[in-house]
Amino acid sequence: MLFSSNVFLFMFLPCTLVIYYLLGKQYRNMFLFLASLLFYAWGEPKFVLVMLGTILINYVFALLIVRFRAKKRLSKAFLVASVVVNLGMLFVFKYLDFAIGNLNAFGLSIPPRGIALPIGISFFTFQTMSYVIDVYRGDAAVQTKPQNIGLYVAFFPQLIAGPIVRYQTIADQIDGRTHSLAEFSEGVRRFIIGFAKKIILANSMAIIADHAFALPDAERSVAYAWIGALAYAFQILFDFSGYSEMAIGLGKMFGFRFLENFDYPYIAKSVSEFWRRWHMSLGQWFRDYVYFPLGGSRVKTRGRLVFNLFVVWFLTGVWHGASWNFIAWGLIYFVLIVFEKLSGYPQKFRSAAAQTLYRIFTLLCVLLGWVMFRAEGARAAIGYGLSMLGLRGNALTDGNAVAALRDYWFFMLGAVLCSTTVFAWLRAHVDARASKRLRSVANAASVAVYMFLLVWAVSFVILGTHNPFIYFNF
Numbered sequence: 001m002l003f004s005s006n007v008f009l010f011m012f013l014p015c016t017l018v019i020y021y022l023l024g025k026q027y028r029n030m031f032l033f034l035a036s037l038l039f040y041a042w043g044e045p046k047f048v049l050v051m052l053g054t055i056l057i058n059y060v061f062a063l064l065i066v067r068f069r070a071k072k073r074l075s076k077a078f079l080v081a082s083v084v085v086n087l088g089m090l091f092v093f094k095y096l097d098f099a100i101g102n103l104n105a106f107g108l109s110i111p112p113r114g115i116a117l118p119i120g121i122s123f124f125t126f127q128t129m130s131y132v133i134d135v136y137r138g139d140a141a142v143q144t145k146p147q148n149i150g151l152y153v154a155f156f157p158q159l160i161a162g163p164i165v166r167y168q169t170i171a172d173q174i175d176g177r178t179h180s181l182a183e184f185s186e187g188v189r190r191f192i193i194g195f196a197k198k199i200i201l202a203n204s205m206a207i208i209a210d211h212a213f214a215l216p217d218a219e220r221s222v223a224y225a226w227i228g229a230l231a232y233a234f235q236i237l238f239d240f241s242g243y244s245e246m247a248i249g250l251g252k253m254f255g256f257r258f259l260e261n262f263d264y265p266y267i268a269k270s271v272s273e274f275w276r277r278w279h280m281s282l283g284q285w286f287r288d289y290v291y292f293p294l295g296g297s298r299v300k301t302r303g304r305l306v307f308n309l310f311v312v313w314f315l316t317g318v319w320h321g322a323s324w325n326f327i328a329w330g331l332i333y334f335v336l337i338v339f340e341k342l343s344g345y346p347q348k349f350r351s352a353a354a355q356t357l358y359r360i361f362t363l364l365c366v367l368l369g370w371v372m373f374r375a376e377g378a379r380a381a382i383g384y385g386l387s388m389l390g391l392r393g394n395a396l397t398d399g400n401a402v403a404a405l406r407d408y409w410f411f412m413l414g415a416v417l418c419s420t421t422v423f424a425w426l427r428a429h430v431d432a433r434a435s436k437r438l439r440s441v442a443n444a445a446s447v448a449v450y451m452f453l454l455v456w457a458v459s460f461v462i463l464g465t466h467n468p469f470i471y472f473n474f
Contacts, residue, residue: 001042039156047118058128098322120160131167157250163261163281177255187252194245197238199457204411205235221398225388234415
């Protein structure tokens with residue numbers, strides 16, 4: 001079930017909210033767990049069994065770790081077993097056919113298995129692993145109620161495309177969360193913002209990006225190649241950050257407070273800063289469960305630092321998909337971040353001009369990275385990149401570029417503005433310096449704007465112009 005579907009907006013969400021608040025507190029967690037199973041089962045009921053199996057296995061492993069904590073070797077064996085089981089399931093569903101294809105390239109003839117990918121498996125697998133690891137480390141208390149672990153993993157707002165929620169972040173909220181009208185209202189506001197980003201901005205940019213990437217290299221003008229790449233950069237930002245904002249907003253409606261997942265990544269001054277702002281929950285997961293255990297940056301040699309970064313960025317590429325272009329995409333960031341770590345740039349720059357140039361360089365690297373990410377394979381990515389440089393015998397501009405700018409300039413302008421802090425700055429400026437009357441007018445205007453955005457986005461949904469979220473694939 002999609003957040004941007006009629007079924008969710010007009011049936012599932014209203015009914016779930018009404019029943020939730022009519023129930024007594026002792027029944028709410030179980031109800032949300034069952035509602036989340038229904039949400040997940042709406043498209044592919046058989047995959048509910050995969051998720052329930054994951055929940056049960058990790059629930060038992062965490063109990064065993066605590067039960068035998070005094071026997072360190074046995075406790076650690078249960079931890080290792082849980083990691084092997086989780087990664088094994090992820091490998092079978094997501095990477096098995098990729099591995100078979102690569103083995104067949106060396107002369108073998110293993111038939112592909114054609115196993116369907118359960119939606120969101122990368123997200124809920126990382127959540128269950130973090131729970132067991134945190135219990136082993138003593139960073140989180142073991143949960144003895146299976147329905148509560150089920151709720152933590154299956155809670156529908158963040159189930160299928162994040163953010164990746166650490167158990168210790170919401171452990172106290174599962175049984176002790178509070179509700180208020182102000183928090184509920186803030187949740188509605190965040191949901192509307194994310195919903196509008198997805199439906200109005202991301203989907204509009206998708207039309208340009210899909211057409212640009214589908215064209216043969218020679219038929220894609222230089223201008224249209226750059227416009228298509230920019231459109232995809234905006235599409236993936238507002239598609240994924242929009243989903244995360246909807247998830248955060250929905251969580252607030254039910255009393256949960258999730259951490260932020262995006263922080264205006266396109267205003268980053270460096271590649272490292274970009275990744276501190278983009279998909280923050282994934283970056284923090286790899287930092288806490290891979291990078292730090294390897295030694296992080298507190299190592300004796302630069303070689304070891306480079307190795308640690310290689311592991312993290314190789315796995316980051318692999319996490320995003322079973323394809324060599326995702327691995328190449330991750331390794332591109334590995335090279336860029338190693339350069340920044342070892343050179344000390346851009347922190348060493350003293351002039352504003354040098355800092356500005358490096359910021360432009362960062363955005364160009366991110367943009368070219370998205371070309372690699374979006375293209376159907378490494379060869380297609382290279383072809384698209386060459387067309388951006390005019391090296392495919394393509395024209396400088398064409399009717400597609402003119403039409404895209406003419407028909408979508410308003411959405412592009414909105415995407416640019418929403419990629420920056422301009423609206424947040426404007427609101428903070430009004431709150432800090434305006435009179436009480438002017439703030440009241442601004443609040444009323446904000447409500448009107450949110451209602452307009454909601455109606456506008458819903459009209460797109462009713463007309464059937466929405467499409468699935470990009471990160472459902474991962």
